[in-house]
Amino acid sequence: MDSVMGNTETEYDVVVSGAGPVGLLLACELRLGGTGRVLVVERLPEVDETIKAGAVNTPTAVALDRRGMLPALAEVQEQALSRFRTFLREQAGGGAGAQAAPAPPPRFAGHFAGIMLSAGLFDESDPAFADVGPAAKVGLVPQAALERLLAKRAARLGVELRRNAEVTGFEASTDGVTVHIEHAAGSAPAADHRGPDRSGPQTDHRTDGAGAGPQTDHRTDGAGAGPQTDHRTDGAGSATDHRTDGAGSATDHRAGESRSETDHRTDGVGPEAVDPTNRPRPETGHPTDTPRSETVRAGWLVGCDGGRSTVRKLAGFEFDGTPPEITGHQAIVDMTGAEGLKSGWNTTETGTYAHGPVPGRILTVEFDGPPADRETPVTAEELQTSLRHVSGADVTVTKVHSATRFTDNARQAASYRAGRVLLAGDAAHVHSPFGGQGLNLGIGDAMNLGWKLAAAVRGDAPEGLLDSYTAERHPIGAWVLDWTRAQIALMRPDPHARALRKVVTDLVETVTGTTYLVRQISGVQQRYDLPGGHPLVGRSAPDLELADGGRLADRLHGGRGLLLDLADDPKLRARAEGYGDRVDVVTTGCPARPELTGLLVRPDGITAWAADGTSSGDPAHLEPTGQPGPTGPTGSTGSTGPTGPTGSTRSTGAARHPGGEPGDALADALERWFGSPVLR
Structure with a gap:
């Protein structure tokens, strides 16, 4: 109206x-x-x-690379690295104006419960990090x-x-x-922006079973508590852009x-x-x-x-x-007495604090319950009291540029x-x-x-x-x-948690332990439990370097599905007939992965079907349907029912595509994720 x-x-x-x-x-x-x-x-x-x-992890960097944003992310990272180098110079006593040789972006940076991970103990040959592409070099965003x-x-x-x-x-x-x-x-x-008839755009409001939301509020007490990262301090800070x-x-x-x-x-x-x-x-x-x-x-x-x-x-x-059981603070401040603070993450008898990796950045964790007031702006006095209590250093916070409170409220x-x-x-x-x-x-x-x-x-x-x-x-x-x-369990300042922390620290100080933690923090182990027996199915598609000079990520900029024909197979391409408005078909090669003959990638970059040259080369025989792969470390999605896209029990019956036949995994994957073909 x-x-x-x-x-x-x-x-x-x-x-x-x-x-x-x-x-x-x-x-x-x-x-x-x-x-x-x-x-x-x-x-x-x-x-x-x-x-x-x-920072962003590997799946995020890869996803944005697939939309053509990697150069912009790399530019932002270089600016972040510049601030990091300034912090290192200040810690070394060189002052903000001292010069330092440029450093390459770190392969990774991280901690587990404040236990720092050593780059020297990370096994970069771990297969989980293979075929990520140039997005692996971007993180500090x-x-x-x-x-x-x-x-x-x-x-x-x-x-x-x-x-x-x-x-x-x-x-x-x-x-x-x-x-x-x-x-x-x-x-x-x-x-x-409506047309002359004032009717608005021709929107499709279908009745496909989507009902109204539930009428009852089933939340438990405290469910409305805010997240650790959305604690804005509107009006805080100065007129200078810090x-x-x-x-x-x-x-x-x-x-x-x-x-x-x-x-x-x-x-x-x-x-x-x-x-x-x-x-x-x-x-x-x-x-x-x-x-x-x-x-x-x-x-x-x-x-x-x-x-x-x-x-x-x-x-x-x-x-x-x-x-929640903690109150945390994170801020960018001006302060005196910072020389009494150790850089990185530090655990003390009264909590945990972090200093760096940019000038003036501090973080504190105290196990004294959630904050009584989440709404008022974070003050210099509040930050100073918390930092002195946890670190024991005689610091004085003179100015707050940006600050937030957080807790460990964990709900889903x-x-x-x-x-x-x-x-x-x-x-x-x-x-x-x-x-x-x-x-x-x-x-x-x-x-x-x-x-x-x-x-x-x-x-x-x-x-x-x-x-x-x-x-x-x-x-x-x-x-x-x-x-x-x-x-949180490892950071508690009680004797049992501190004893367990010593054991975990010993494990972290091994190649196996550090590499395991980096795999989890970086997100490379994430996998959806999709139908299909090939090890690539359900995982983020490898950023293959293609024979035509491009990368797989380049082919996903338009946000459509992608069928890669890596063996110049007309039968494979025939399966995609009728999907031209939803799936791009590219025939090329991949010299570095000659065993791969075909790959179907969803618009979000997840592999929906894959085949290699271990059989006759007919897509109908390259991979059986209905066999979910192994559960990834982030859990199995299970099945959404007999007709759900992620279910491994879907009954497809006879193939519904020209050239298809019962059990055609590629035809099934196309229909599962992109609907029925439109044939003319």
Whole structure:
């Protein structure tokens, strides 16, 4: 309907609540997948500069490489390394102005429960790290810098972003969601992009069994506690920009050489990806001086609004877990007496503290229960008291540039979907920040959900595809929660925990122990339990160097499926007939992996089917169906039912594709993940 007393109703395919890295990446993936109108609603007026995650893991770097963003990430990392070198010079007594030779990016950096890992004990020949590609060299990408890159990419892809606004309520039905949005004073109203008949875009609000969310709030006491990383201190800091993410100017620094024929920008937004639906880029009106309300109609609502998620609470998702027992602080400060602090992670009789790896960065952990007040800004006095108590050093905090509180509250939604409402990122799971898993877990959610939800919006999603989001991602989240709980157990200042810590430290000081921990922290062991007996199925696809001079990652910039014919096999290519609008078929070779003859890769980079040359070369005989591979360290997804995409019990019957036959694994994989072929 038209605007009435400040309320408007507009149609969107998807509304995303929250414009952090998870919400922005999800919006980008939706647009890349052909979703028409995507609206992102964010409470904050600009990118949150509060100190949060300081790095990304391997799956995150690989995922962004597959969207053409690796050059931009490498530039941000170099700026972060520059600050790290400054910190090392200051620790060595050289002062901020002293010169030092450039150092290469570290292969990895990490700790387990504050026990530092030695690079010299890491076995780089471990096969889990093979075929990662150049993304393995990128890791030091702070969260705020990543958020800025994704905001730029989202704008170029045509995502509508409303800042100074938040979702305050919604009503979900089987065919869509009515979303209520409150805009703060100073926010810009949305322009009306509907056609002359005022009907809005032709959105597909199907009734595919997606019901309304549950009516009862099943959360347990304390479930609404916020995450360890979303504790903003609005108004804190000074007018000087003391960012720790190394963000450069607003200039678009483009790569000097293109990585593919269609993508020449360092942020991965190629000319063909600017607007997949050829709609004009949305624009907003001029800011208003008064608050206002807005009601929009959407096909789907996704809560990416953090650990205190309004969407999660209103939808009634179960959110069980374990209560917090620590108060943690992280900050960038000016201080005197820093020479009394040791660099790195340090455990004392009263807790744990960290100093570095950038100038002024401190972190403290005290086992005195959660903070009494989570809302008030973190003060210099609070940080100083905590740091003195844990370190024993006579430090004085003179200025706070950025600060946050966190706890070890560890909870997870029982499901990530309730009808037309979904959750991703901290809205779906919260935990302590130890091990740097939170941001990366959310990025993985967005990559997994984006292409599946886009298919649901387009109307060509196979049965069970959207439910496979929870089936695949929930075990990964559960593993992360346990990984952080284990670290809390080792950090407790009681005699039993300290005795156990000595034993674990001895194990860490071995090649086997360090390599095991690096595998877990880096995320390279993650695997979805998908049907198929080949060891690559369910894992992130190897970044193969192809005979045509490109890499596999280059072929995924468009966000579509990819079938690699590595043996010039016409029978293999015939299986993909009818999928031209969803799957790209590339015939080339891979000299480094001559045993591979074919590879089907989902839009999120996960291997859905693989074959090698151990049999006749007929795709129908290369791999049997219905044999899930071994369970990965992050857990097994199990089956979503007899017709679910991740289930190994799916009955496919006779092949439904020209040239196919019963048991054709490739034809089954294509239909499982991309729906039925469209044959002409």
